[in-house]
Amino acid sequence: MSGPRVCGCKGIRSCRLCMATNAQEAGPRLGGVSRDVLSCIHNASSEDELPVESFPEESQQLNTSVHPEAGPRLGWVSRDVSSCSHNASHKIDFEGIVIIEDFVSEAEEADLDRAIAGTHFVNSQSGRRKQDFGPKVNFKKQKVRTANFTGLPSYSQFLYQRMKAHPHLSDFEPVELCNLEYCQSRGAHIDPHLDDDWLWGERLVTLNLLSDSVLTFTLDSVPDIEVRVPLLRRSLIVVAAAARYSWKHSILPGDVVGRRIAMTFRELSKEFRSGGSRGQQGVELLKLALTFSGSAVSS
Numbered sequence: 003m004s005g006p007r008v009c010g011c012k013g014i015r016s017c018r019l020c021m022a023t024n025a026q027e028a029g030p031r032l033g034g035v036s037r038d039v040l041s042c043i044h045n046a047s048s049e050d051e052l053p054v055e056s057f058p059e060e061s062q063q064l065n066t067s068v069h070p071e072a073g074p075r076l077g078w079v080s081r082d083v084s085s086c087s088h089n090a091s092h093k094i095d096f097e098g099i100v101i102i103e104d105f106v107s108e109a110e111e112a113d114l115d116r117a118i119a120g121t122h123f124v125n126s127q128s129g130r131r132k133q134d135f136g137p138k139v140n141f142k143k144q145k146v147r148t149a150n151f152t153g154l155p156s157y158s159q160f161l162y163q164r165m166k167a168h169p170h171l172s173d174f175e176p177v178e179l180c181n182l183e184y185c186q187s188r189g190a191h192i193d194p195h196l197d198d199d200w201l202w203g204e205r206l207v208t209l210n211l212l213s214d215s216v217l218t219f220t221l222d223s224v225p226d227i228e229v230r231v232p233l234l235r236r237s238l239i240v241v242a243a244a245a246r247y248s249w250k251h252s253i254l255p256g257d258v259v260g261r262r263i264a265m266t267f268r269e270l271s272k273e274f275r276s277g278g279s280r281g282q283q284g285v286e287l288l289k290l291a292l293t294f295s296g297s298a299v300s301s
């Protein structure tokens with residue numbers, strides 16, 4: 003691909019708007035995911051998606067739990083693949099997912115959609131559009147600028163308060179909100195990646211709005227395993243521990259059906275917290291963030 007693009011993609015990234023040939027027409031894979039199914043693909047290339055019921059009892063050993071208040075076993079996660087006949091040599095460590103179903107009501111979802119629509123989106127990579135409420139960061143040069151940051155948006159304040167009431171998030175202090183919009187018509191997706199861990203702390207907290215999707219976790223060292231975590235509409239997902247630091251995550255183009263908005267909140271790393279070498283800057287960022295008087299920072 004050469005010349006200027008009509009979308010936000012750069013380099014090797016692509017979406018439906020900028021691709022000459024559309025290799026993403028494989029169609030949705032979302033159908034295989036339901037509320038009580040652990041979806042584990044043993045061979046990523048063969049679409050060999052097996053519901054948990056089809057594994058023998060002993061292979062359903064999960065080492066990650068969904069918080070009891072989060073409702074039925076849905077959104078976790080993993081099992082000990084060493085006992086699985088498909089691939090006896092793999093032992094995977096996948097932990098760190100918490101899912102809270104129905105974190106917002108349908109009416110609240112509609113209100114959030116309206117509030118978000120009131121702010122301008124900018125084109126981002128791979129067909130996504132985004133709105134950022136956070137400091138401007140140059141991750142390569144490790145520079146953080148607070149100049150244009152005016153805080154998290156007012157419509158997110160009730161979400162923050164609700165998070166604080168949850169045992170897993172009682173000490174969660176977000177300093178950034180990134181709203182990502184994915185539209186099927188744009189082939190929107192996000193390629194496998196690890197989130198930054200210099201500025202951002204352990205917990206990545208995402209509220210999923212408008213449609214169901216799937217977060218796919220992969221390890222570069224074990225290419226034939228995927229862990230597929232359902233992202234149900236109106237649920238909140240927390241990604242931490244090995245799921246955050248060892249596994250890459252992605253949203254496959256086939257897992258975007260219609261339109262989806264992901265509201266991702268991020269907390270500060272240890273370096274930016276009290277006692278860390280950049281603790282003072284962290285205090286300032288947090289103070290700004292929690293004014294809840296922010297408008298989006300254009301990038």
Ligand SMILES: O=C(O)CCC(=O)C(=O)O
Pocket residue numbers: 180182192197208217251253264266
């Ligand atoms: O859309 C999502 O749920 C994931 C977004 C993501 O991974 C990111 O913004 O880094």
Ligand SMILES: [Fe+2]
Pocket residue numbers: 195196197251
């Ligand atoms: Fe991410």
